[in-house]
Structures are given as C-alpha cells and as structure tokens.
Amino acid sequence: MDFRAGIDLAQKYYLDCRDDYDDPYRGFRNRRLDKSLMGYSHTGSDQDELLQIEAPLWVEYLPAAAADLLWSLNELSCTVLMELFVRAGVNPSHIDTIASGVSVNEALQYCIFNHYRSEVPESIGLTAHKDSGFITTLYTTEPGLESLENGQWLAFDPLEGHFTVVLGHAFEVLTANFPQPIHASYHRVRGMEARSASQDERFTFGVYIGPRWDQHLYQYDLDGQLVAKQSFLDFQKAKAKEMAYEFHPKVKTILG
16 A cells, blocks of 8 residues: 555645645645534544544545545455454354444444644643444554553554554444453553654544444344444443543534
C-alpha cells in the first residue's frame, strides 16, 4: 500500500484552506459533510481531534487517493476480522448477522483520522476507553498508545512495517461466555508536550468496523446460542456517558 495520501490527510485535514489554491486535503474542520452522521469533532477533555467518515462517503468527500487507500485498508481489516471471528469460535454462518453484513461492506465501517493538538494543555492525548466495535486497524508511527494490563498502563508502541490492531468492546460482549473470551483493549494515548511549528504533530489514521447503529449487539449464551443483547445504539450512548463526552449529535438527532 502507498500510505502517502493517508499521511497527507492526517496532517492537513484540520488546517484551514489556503487562498492561493484549493487543497482537497485541508479544511475539514469547517467543511459541510451533510451526509455523514459523524464528520469532524473534538470531544472530551483531551488533546485529540478527529475526522470520521462512513465508508460509502469516502469517494464523495475525500481525495481520490485517500479513498482508494482506505478501501484497501478496509479490505485488509475485514479479512483479519473474519479470521479472528472463526479462531475465537464464532459460527461462520452467524458472522453477517453479528456484524451487519460485513462480508459485503454493510457494517458500520468508517475512517478515523486523529490529530493530537500538542498546544492544548491537557494531561492526556486520548481519553481511556474501549473501542465500541469489533476491530480498528491503525497506521501509526509514533509512540504514545498505552493499554491497561493488570492495573498498569503499558506502552503499546508501533512496530515498523506493521499496523496497530485494536479489538473492540462488541467483540468482548459477543464472546464473554466462551471458554477463551476476547478481551477488548482498554487504552489511551499519553499527553503530548507542546511542539514547535517545525515539528510534526502526532497523528494516526485507520478504519473501524462494528455493528450498524440500527442493529442489535449479539452475544453467545452459556448454551452456545446467539442472542440479541441490546441495541448497539444504546450501547454506544452508554459508552459516551462513561467517557464523559457528548454522543454524536447527528446520530442522536436522526436515530434517537
């Protein structure tokens, strides 16, 4: 994969447009993204600001090279997720029910571009949390990510030539009654010290896959039967409350 378009977008999307030329990688803080339920946001008491756009809108809203890269990354992430489902003990015939038709890209799939604003005087880069979906696959080159293990925050530094893969809360709920359940990563990003104008800011980008807003969150019961646990929308709202940030306003307005 050629990551240059993703890196360019991650390092520019939050910058204002320039008067002398039209740069399709800039100006997303104020750009109208009416069809997206997510878009640009900065939530919680941390340094992170982010751009999230649903996969069907990538071609419309993002530069062509960035959209192509994200679809390639999404295909890889889907392949990894399907394999992890099977290895965890999920019945292959249940996968599209559990994951909203992920085999034909009908799940909730969106990109994530994180920019860590080192000038923001917060002690944490990204608030500690578990991702809500099944899997997030990230391109990242700079240390800062930490995972809570046995009560201690451990550095989860990137390996050169590798993606960072984070398994989410929906996967944990699904397999909670398995002999070897999947445990979602409870993670955060350390606060960034202020950087000069000549220094690049920390960034990551990648793709998320989870249940659609309108579907159930599923779990295998103790008898091995697949049952609907709760609505994924309610699950997401509860997680937003847990992290003390405003739930996606457009999702709340349109879906309730």
